[in-house]
Amino acid sequence: MANLNDFAKARTAQIALRVRPMGVWLRRGRLETLIELLIRLSGVSTIVIVGLIFLFLLREGLPAFLDIPLRQLFGSRWYPIEGFYGIWPLLVGSLVVTAGAIVIAVPLGLTTAVYLGEIAPVWQREILKPLIEVLAGIPSIVLGFLGWVALAPIIQSLGAPTGLTALTGSLILAYMALPTIISISEDALYAVPKEYRDGALAIGATQWQTIWRVVLPAARSGLAMAVMLGIGRAIGETMAVMMVTGNAAFIPDLGLDLPLHPVRTMTATIAAEMGEVAQGSLHYNVLFGIGIVLFVVTFAINLVAGRLVGSVVRRRGGQL
Amino acid sequence: MAQGRPIDNNRAIKIDVRDFSFYYGDFQALDSLTLSIREHEITALIGPSGCGKSTFLRALNRMNDTIPGARATGDVLLDGQNIYDPHVDVTELRQRVGMVFQRPNPFPQSIYDNVAFGPRVLGLARNSDLDDIVRQSLESAGLWDEVKHRLRSPALALNPGQQQRLCIARAIAVKPDVILMDEPCSALDPVATLRIEDLMRELAQDYTIVIVTHNMQQAARVSDRTGFFWLGKLIEFDETERLFSTPREALTEAYITGRRG
Numbered sequence: 001m002a003n004l005n006d007f008a009k010a011r012t013a014q015i016a017l018r019v020r021p022m023g024v025w026l027r028r029g030r031l032e033t034l035i036e037l038l039i040r041l042s043g044v045s046t047i048v049i050v051g052l053i054f055l056f057l058l059r060e061g062l063p064a065f066l067d068i069p070l071r072q073l074f075g076s077r078w079y080p081i082e083g084f085y086g087i088w089p090l091l092v093g094s095l096v097v098t099a100g101a102i103v104i105a106v107p108l109g110l111t112t113a114v115y116l117g118e119i120a121p122v123w124q125r126e127i128l129k130p131l132i133e134v135l136a137g138i139p140s141i142v143l144g145f146l147g148w149v150a151l152a153p154i155i156q157s158l159g160a161p162t163g164l165t166a167l168t169g170s171l172i173l174a175y176m177a178l179p180t181i182i183s184i185s186e187d188a189l190y191a192v193p194k195e196y197r198d199g200a201l202a203i204g205a206t207q208w209q210t211i212w213r214v215v216l217p218a219a220r221s222g223l224a225m226a227v228m229l230g231i232g233r234a235i236g237e238t239m240a241v242m243m244v245t246g247n248a249a250f251i252p253d254l255g256l257d258l259p260l261h262p263v264r265t266m267t268a269t270i271a272a273e274m275g276e277v278a279q280g281s282l283h284y285n286v287l288f289g290i291g292i293v294l295f296v297v298t299f300a301i302n303l304v305a306g307r308l309v310g311s312v313v314r315r316r317g318g319q320l
Numbered sequence: 321m322a323q324g325r326p327i328d329n330n331r332a333i334k335i336d337v338r339d340f341s342f343y344y345g346d347f348q349a350l351d352s353l354t355l356s357i358r359e360h361e362i363t364a365l366i367g368p369s370g371c372g373k374s375t376f377l378r379a380l381n382r383m384n385d386t387i388p389g390a391r392a393t394g395d396v397l398l399d400g401q402n403i404y405d406p407h408v409d410v411t412e413l414r415q416r417v418g419m420v421f422q423r424p425n426p427f428p429q430s431i432y433d434n435v436a437f438g439p440r441v442l443g444l445a446r447n448s449d450l451d452d453i454v455r456q457s458l459e460s461a462g463l464w465d466e467v468k469h470r471l472r473s474p475a476l477a478l479n480p481g482q483q484q485r486l487c488i489a490r491a492i493a494v495k496p497d498v499i500l501m502d503e504p505c506s507a508l509d510p511v512a513t514l515r516i517e518d519l520m521r522e523l524a525q526d527y528t529i530v531i532v533t534h535n536m537q538q539a540a541r542v543s544d545r546t547g548f549f550w551l552g553k554l555i556e557f558d559e560t561e562r563l564f565s566t567p568r569e570a571l572t573e574a575y576i577t578g579r580r581g
C-alpha cells in the first residue's frame with residue numbers, strides 16, 4: 001500500500017514536472033518566433049539593401065553605356081570637359097596600383113606570418129603582434145599623408161619624374177593590406193595541429209622543410225583567404241591612393257617602368273569628380289558607369305578567388 | 321613472455337642511458353635514469369600518468385629540444401655515441417630514431433606523399449626508387465594490400481588503425497634503427513590494437529622498439545623488457561616476464577596488481 005502511495009506521489013510529481021515546462025515552452029515558443037522573425041528580417045534587409053544599391057548604380061550608370069559608344073567609353077582619353085570619357089586609363093591605373101600592391105604585400109605578409117607563427121621566439125611575438133594591430137588601426141588618410149610626405153621624395157630620388165606614382169600608391173596600399181594578410185595567415189598557421197609539425201620533425205625534417213612541406217600546405221585555404229581579404233581591402237581603397245598616385249589620367253607607354261609614372265585609379269576619379277558634376281549630366285552617369293565597372297571587376301575577382309579556395313578545399317578531401 | 325621469444329642477453333646494446341636527468345625549467349621530470357636498450361628487442365615503459373615516460377621517450381630522439389627551458393644532463397649513447405653531444409646533427413639522429421605518436425598524425429596529404437615525405441626531405445631517393453620505398457614501407461607496416469589501389473587518395477580518409485599503420489610506414493620509410501612509440505594504440509579499438517601489436521613483433525626483427533603504454537597486458541604481451549617509472553625515477557627495469565611475475569620492488573608490485581584490478 002505504501003508502495004502504491006509512493007508511486008502515486010511520484011507519478012503526480014512527474015506530471016507536474018511535465019506540465020510546468022509546457023507553460024515555459026509556450027512562452028519560449030512565442031519568443032523564439034519573434035527572434036526568428038528578427039533574424040530573418042535583418043537577413044532579408046541586407047539582401048534588399050544590396051539589391052537596391054545595385055539597382056541605383058545601374059539606373060545612374062547605365063546611360064553612360066547607352067549614350068557613349070563603347071569604343072569611346074573604353075578609349076584611352078579621359079578628358080570630361082571636352083567630352084572625352086575614355087575610362088581605359090583609369091582601369092589600367094587601378095589594375096597597376098592594385099597588382100603592385102599584391103606583388104608587394106602577399107610575399108611580405110606571408111613571410112611575416114611564417115616568421116611570427118613558426119620561428120620568432122615568444123618575446124618577439126609579444127612585441128610584434130600588437131604592433132601589427134596598431135598598423136591595422138592607422139586611418140588610410142594618415143597613410144596617404146605619410147606616402148605624400150615621406151615616401152614620395154624617396155621614390156623621386158630613385159629617378160622617377162615625380163614621387164607621386166603608381167608605385168607609391170602600391171606601397172601604401174600594400175601597407176594597408178599587410179595587417180589583414182599577416183593576422184589571418186597567422187591564424188591559419190596557428191590552426192595547423194602541432195602533431196603535424198612533430199610528425200615531420202620526428203622523421204628528420206628540418207624546421208624549414210617542416211614549414212614548407214607540411215605546415216604551409218596544411219594551412220593553404222586559410223592563407224588563400226588571408227590574401228583575398230587583404231586584396232579586398234586594397235582594391236576599394238580611395239583616399240590614400242588619391243593622395244599619392246599623382247592622378248594623371250593618361251596611360252604612359254606600357255613598359256616596365258609603368259609603376260614609376262603617375263596614374264589615376266577608378267575610385268580616385270569618382271571621389272575627385274563627383275563633387276563637381278551636375279546631377280544627371282553625362283559626366284555624372286559616366287562616374288556611376290565607372291562604379292559599375294569597379295563592381296563587376298571586384299565581383300569577378302571574388303568569384304575566381306572563391307572558386308580557387310573551394311577547389312583547394314575539395315582537392316584536400318574537404319579538409320580546411 | 322613475449323609470445324615465446326626467448327630473451328637473448330647477448331644482443332648488442334643499442335641505446336645506453338647513463339645517469340640521465342631531464343628538466344623543464346626548474347621542474348625535474350627525470351631523475352638519474354640508467355638503463356640499456358638492446359638491439360631488436362621491444363622495450364616497454366610503464367608507469368602512472370605524469371611519471372615522465374613520454375619525456376624519456378622524446379629525450380631519445382631529442383624531440384624535447386624545441387621546448388623552451390628544457391635541459392638534459394647525463395649521457396644517452398646510441399651505438400656508443402652520445403646523442404647530446406653538441407656535434408650531433410639532430411635531423412640525422414631523428415632519421416635513425418623514428419617516432420610514432422599517441423594520436424595518429426598523418427599529414428593532410430595523399431597516402432603516397434605521407435610515406436614518401438621522409439625519403440624526400442632527407443634526399444634518400446627519387447622517382448622509381450621512391451615508389452619502391454613507399455611500397456616496401458607500406459608492406460612492412462601491413463597496409464599495402466588495403467591501400468595499393470588508392471595511394472593518391474587523402475591519408476585522412478583512412479580509419480584510425482590504418483592511419484596509425486601509415487604513420488609506422490612513414491617512420492620506417494627512412495630506414496631508422498630505432499622506433500619510439502608513445503602509446504601508439506591508445507586511440508585505437510581492440511582489433512586495430514592487436515594488429516599493431518602483431519606488427520610490432522614483426523618489426524622487432526629489423527628494428528629496435530621502445531614503446532610507452534598504459535596497458536599492462538599490452539606490455540606483457542608484446543615486450544621483451546619492461547621499465548617501471550614512478551615520479552621521474554626508473555624504479556625497476558627487467559625482463560618483462562620477471563617484472564610481471566616476480567617484481568622486486570613493492571611499488572612495482574602495487575602498480576601492476578592495482579592496474580590489473
Ligand SMILES: Nc1ncnc2c1ncn2[C@@H]1O[C@H](COP(=O)(O)OP(=O)(O)OP(=O)(O)O)[C@@H](O)[C@H]1O
Nearest residue numbers: 344347349367368369370371372373374375376387
Ligand atoms: N612541455 C612541458 N613543460 C613543462 N612540464 C612538462 C612538459 N611536458 C611534460 N611536463 C611535465 O613533466 C612530467 C612528465 O610528463 P610526461 O608527459 O613525460 O609524463 P607521462 O608519463 O608521459 O604521462 P602520461 O602517461 O600522462 O602520458 C609531468 O609532470 C608533466 O606535467
Ligand SMILES: [Mg+2]
Nearest residue numbers: 373374375502
Ligand atoms: Mg605520455
